[in-house]
Amino acid sequence: NFKLFSAEQTLRLGATLARRVLPGDKICLFGDIGVGKTVFVRGFIRHLVGDNNLVISSPTYLIDQVYQVKTFLVHHIDMYRLSGPAEIKVIGFPDAFKKG
Numbered sequence: 001n002f003k004l005f006s007a008e009q010t011l012r013l014g015a016t017l018a019r020r021v022l023p024g025d026k027i028c029l030f031g032d033i034g035v036g037k038t039v040f041v042r043g044f045i046r047h048l049v050g051d052n053n054l055v056i057s058s059p060t061y062l063i064d065q066v067y068q069v070k071t072f073l074v075h076h077i078d079m080y081r082l083s084g085p086a087e088i089k090v091i092g093f094p095d096a097f098k099k100g
Helices: 007-018 037-049 085-090 093-099
Strands: 064-069 072-077
Touching: 007 037, 037 064, 037 072
Parallel strands: none
Antiparallel strands: 064 072
């Protein structure tokens, strides 16, 4: 568990973890709406891409936002609107894990 007190700290934590990620790693974030999951992902992906101005938004309506970083893909998946496990297969979530 981490206790962060600002969006800037959350961005930095995302960037710090991005320095250690390898293709195929899976990171799952859990939390209520508005706690900073997308801010964390913003820091994470911006670091991997090398662009601090890259627009990273919540995939709530897209469900799966995909970013090409270095030599692999990062899937930013939001399962909030899914009604149950059956929908996970419908959106192709298992395929995202298979491809790394």
